[in-house]
Amino acid sequence: MSNTINKSRVLMAVTALISTMVLSMNANAEVSYKDTFADTKSRISIVDEQGQINLPEDYALQGFVHLGSNTVTRPDDGVLQNINSAYTQADALIEFNKTGVWPDGTVIIKDIRFVSENMSLLSGEVQHQTSRDIAFVMVKDSTMRFYQSEHKQLWDSSWGWAQYDNPEQPLTNTNKNAEYCQGCHLPQKANDWLHLEIYHRIKLPSLPASPKLKAQSKRANPTPVIKLVEIEPGSDLTKVADDKSE
Structure with a gap:
């Protein structure tokens, strides 16, 4: 027993x-956006005390969720060049979809990969991702905590910006300043610098129609004008309608 x-x-x-x-x-x-700036060694070290931004190794296995992917083709012949995929922390995505604001500590990783040659499979002609071309990381910080740090040039009033394009040191940031990365994001400055519409996991905020779009809508669908026509007894209604339509 x-x-x-x-x-x-x-x-x-x-x-x-x-x-x-x-x-x-x-x-x-x-991973959580709340831990990005936390003083703990048990979590992934993405941003150090001096504001340097590190690319998390094997981030997909560390809890980052896929926001979506898009393709880039050569402008001259339309040949597929890259497949770009973006990732962030799950709780940061949930918070943005609730409030429309990325919380401080949000990390967005954009991984740009080369593509294979065409492969003939049963499903059709297929190309897939291969080796990394370049990667980017954005880190949300609205407090300007690195304003006087060693790497302050990587940060503006809302994000830290980093890129990784050295195949010999793939996890080392090669970006020198925020303005360099902002160049491609400039058209989306009003959307907190992000192309929200290309990522299917992001819920787009409801935005009011611009005056230009409203004017175009009015021209495309003009308000109908109703005219009252006095008809005398015994008049030919067909003839009256033809006369008034001219």
């Missing part, structure tokens, strides 16, 4: 230990 009890206790202890390990692994795998 005692042996049965001891075996049950051992089994319960082993089960509890395994559950604790699984929970611990899951906790370490899930």
Whole structure:
């Protein structure tokens, strides 16, 4: 009887230990925007104390969620060049979709990959991602906490900007200043510098129609004008309608 009890206790202890390990692994795998600037070594080090921005290695295995992907073709012949994919923390995406504002600590990773040659599969002609061409990271910070840091040039009043284009040091930031990256984002400055419409996981905020669009709508659908026509008794209605339409 005692042996049965001891075996049950051992089994319960082993089960509890395994559950604790699984929970611990899951906790370490899930990244949060709240931890980006936290003083802890148990989380991924994305931004150091001097404002340098690091590309998380194997970020897809560390809890970042896929926002969406888009393709880039050569402008002269339309040949596919890259497949671009973007990722962020799950809780940052949830917060933005609720409020329309990216919380401080949001990390957005854009991974740009080369594509393969055409492959003939049963589903059709297929191309897939291959090696990395370049990667970018944006880190949300509206407090300007790195205003006087060693790497202050990477930060503006809302984001930190980094790029990684050295194949020999793929995790090292090669960007020198925020303005360099902002050049491509300038058309979306009013949307917190982000092309929101190309990522299917992002819920676009409801924006009022611009005056130009309203004017175009009015021209395309003019308000009908109703005219009252006095008709004398015994008049030919067909002839009256023809006369008034001229």
